[in-house]
Amino acid sequence: MSQDHDRIEELLAGYVLLGLTGEDAIEADRLLSEHVPTCPMCRETMAGFQAIAGDLALAPDPAPPSELLLPRIRRALAEAPVGRRQRGAGRVVMVAGVAAFVGLAGLTLSFGSRATKAEDQRQRLVQTLNAMQQPGANPVSLTSGASNGGGLVEIAPPGTQRMYVFGTNVPAPAAGHAYQLWLGSAGTFVAVGSMFEPEEGGIVVIPFTVDLSRYDEILITEEVAGSTPSIPSEAHRWGAALAAAAAA
Amino acid sequence: MQQDDLLDLELQRRLSAGDRAAFEDLYRRFASAAYGLALRVTGQPVLAQEVVADAFLALWRAPEAYDPARGAFRTFFLSLVHHRAVDTVRREERLRKRGERASNLEPLHGEDVAEDVVEGTYLVQRRREVREALETLPPDQKRVLEMAYFGGYTQARIAEQLGIPVGTVKTRTLAAMRKLRRALYRED
Numbered sequence: 001m002s003q004d005h006d007r008i009e010e011l012l013a014g015y016v017l018l019g020l021t022g023e024d025a026i027e028a029d030r031l032l033s034e035h036v037p038t039c040p041m042c043r044e045t046m047a048g049f050q051a052i053a054g055d056l057a058l059a060p061d062p063a064p065p066s067e068l069l070l071p072r073i074r075r076a077l078a079e080a081p082v083g084r085r086q087r088g089a090g091r092v093v094m095v096a097g098v099a100a101f102v103g104l105a106g107l108t109l110s111f112g113s114r115a116t117k118a119e120d121q122r123q124r125l126v127q128t129l130n131a132m133q134q135p136g137a138n139p140v141s142l143t144s145g146a147s148n149g150g151g152l153v154e155i156a157p158p159g160t161q162r163m164y165v166f167g168t169n170v171p172a173p174a175a176g177h178a179y180q181l182w183l184g185s186a187g188t189f190v191a192v193g194s195m196f197e198p199e200e201g202g203i204v205v206i207p208f209t210v211d212l213s214r215y216d217e218i219l220i221t222e223e224v225a226g227s228t229p230s231i232p233s234e235a236h237r238w239g240a241a242l243a244a245a246a247a248a
Numbered sequence: 249m250q251q252d253d254l255l256d257l258e259l260q261r262r263l264s265a266g267d268r269a270a271f272e273d274l275y276r277r278f279a280s281a282a283y284g285l286a287l288r289v290t291g292q293p294v295l296a297q298e299v300v301a302d303a304f305l306a307l308w309r310a311p312e313a314y315d316p317a318r319g320a321f322r323t324f325f326l327s328l329v330h331h332r333a334v335d336t337v338r339r340e341e342r343l344r345k346r347g348e349r350a351s352n353l354e355p356l357h358g359e360d361v362a363e364d365v366v367e368g369t370y371l372v373q374r375r376r377e378v379r380e381a382l383e384t385l386p387p388d389q390k391r392v393l394e395m396a397y398f399g400g401y402t403q404a405r406i407a408e409q410l411g412i413p414v415g416t417v418k419t420r421t422l423a424a425m426r427k428l429r430r431a432l433y434r435e436d
Contacts, residue, residue, distance in 0.1 A: 009422060010418050010419070010421070010422045013418075013421050013422045013425040014396075014403055014418060014421055016425075017393070017396040017397050017421065017425075018330075018331065018334050018396070018400070018402075019396040019401070019402050019403040019406070019417075019421065020402070020403065021402045021404050022404070024403070047318070047319065048429050048433065049425055049429070050318070050319065050323065050327065051319055051320075051323055051432075051433070052425060052428050052429060052432060053323075053327055053330070053397070054319065054320070054322060054323025054324070054326050054327050055323070055374065055377075055378045055428075055432055056330075056378065056382075056393075056397050056428075057281065057285045057323075057326035057327065057329065057330050058281060058285075058326070058371065058374055058375040058378050059375065059378050059379055059382060059398075060284045060285050060287070060288035060398070061284050062280035062281045062283070062284040062371075062375075063280060063283050063284040063287055064279070064280050064283065065279055065280070065282075065283040065296075065297055065300055066293075066297060069279070069283075069297055069300065069301060070272070070275060070279070072301060073275070073301055073304050073305060076301070076305055077268070077305070077308055185302070185306065185332070185335075186302045186305070186306065211331070216306055216309060216310050216313070241309070241310060242310075
């Protein structure tokens with residue numbers, strides 16, 4: 001095994017144990033989206049480590065939960081239909097429709113915190129379009145609470161944790177505000193990446209990595225620019241169920 | 249694939265079609281393992297029940313999140329429980345007062361455990377194999393692994409707690425994972 005693969009294996013071990021932070025976490029995200037899917041050895045390593053993480057869950061003694069727990073879950077189920085069935089039909093941007101954007105000269109896009117160069121931006125748009133064209137990666141509309149919400153879709157290619165939010169005609173946020181992407185579970189959300197604004201034409205492209213076993217919802221909200229919100233505001237949001245999108 | 253895994257797969261398939269009975273069968277099969285794990289990680293029964301409830305509700309809302317190509321349903325679901333338990337612990341820093349309790353595998357004081365739990369034969373057998381594999385780890389490797397997995401500590405925090413470089417934590421973690429892989433999957 002090469003020195004690079006030793007380093008990757010070390011990161012993957014930390015990743016499956018949820019132990020990574022800072023630069024290590026960013027590097028692991030990058031590897032999982034770019035290298036691991038194309039490297040048979042790393043895919044095998046990752047699968048093996050994930051299986052071990054699942055096995056470790058068995059090490060503690062089993063313990064019966066309260067008898068009240070199942071009735072409580074039943075009540076919650078009665079109030080919460082299966083996510084993908086409750087998602088409203090929205091406007092879906094077709095692959096053929098967005099493919100024309102690839103060749104636009106001078107196109108600038110919003111990607112979050114890490115992309116700064118135009119070429120990098122263009123490559124990410126190509127990645128997004130490639131993702132959209134993979135079998136099973138049907139774009140799913142994010143439902144907007146506003147009548148002029150623009151067309152935002154989430155794209156989840158099967159077999160990867162890399163996802164994309166793509167949109168056109170996305171309205172600019174109010175003066176002094178910007179948009180923030182959030183991932184959530186059971187009503188609790190964490191902010192992902194830097195705030196962003198749509199570029200010319202209201203275009204937004206945001207690639208991100210998500211662990212679908214941890215998060216099942218996506219939100220985009222309007223926040224005060226430069227702030228560090230800990231919970232999503234109620235302003236001008238789009239939303240969808242993440243896992244449902246992955247399987248839609 | 250084990251017989252139990254095949255049954256889980258069938259239950260998950262029915263769950264994807266909205267079969268409530270399949271959901272309850274999965275609850276009966278995994279609630280005790282899930283609660284035992286969540287209790288070990290969070291150290292508090294109330295939080296552990298929250299974690300288990302959230303995990304089962306997430307499963308009901310999005311059963312498609314499980315991809316059979318990626319392994320057994322058991323691995324997927326218990327990993328989901330583990331992730332949520334760790335997230336809970338990290339949100340609730342005050343839980344750190346539970347100290348070393350989460351870093352070993354001895355039963356918690358007063359914890360309602362094992363004897364009256366009915367589990368599939370495979371789970372019981374696999375639990376024994378996992379525990380035996382953990383016992384083969386050198387103490388320093390076992391310590392960092394358990395602090396990460398059952399304590400919810402990041403590698404940086406483990407280094408801080410143990411007074412060792414982060415690089416040493418990484419090295420020990422990888423060594424432990426490699427040993428477990430060899431022990432549990434009979435690799436060379």
